[in-house]
Amino acid sequence: MAMDKKTYELTAIGASVAGGCVPCLKYHLNAAREAGAMATEIEQAMAIGKLIREQVKKNLDVVIKGMDEDSNKDNMYCIDKSDTCCDS
Numbered sequence: 001m002a003m004d005k006k007t008y009e010l011t012a013i014g015a016s017v018a019g020g021c022v023p024c025l026k027y028h029l030n031a032a033r034e035a036g037a038m039a040t041e042i043e044q045a046m047a048i049g050k051l052i053r054e055q056v057k058k059n060l061d062v063v064i065k066g067m068d069e070d071s072n073k074d075n076m077y078c079i080d081k082s083d084t085c086c087d088s
Helices: 005-019 022-034 039-069
Strands: none
Touching (some): 005 022
């Protein structure tokens, strides 16, 4: 592991919040505390995760709105054109 344990766990806290994974968040909160993370560092990591999660929601809302307005443009918002995504 290239980063120290505390930095790794703080990063994982932010990712857990951004991804909405409660079990992950609980695990990484405990691990960060054990690695010596202070409450202020944990709060900052969670705040960063919240910002990311909120931006993802805003971006998705824009795409959904565009899909509603452009419903005749089949699959225009699909990134993966493989059989598992857009061929339904």
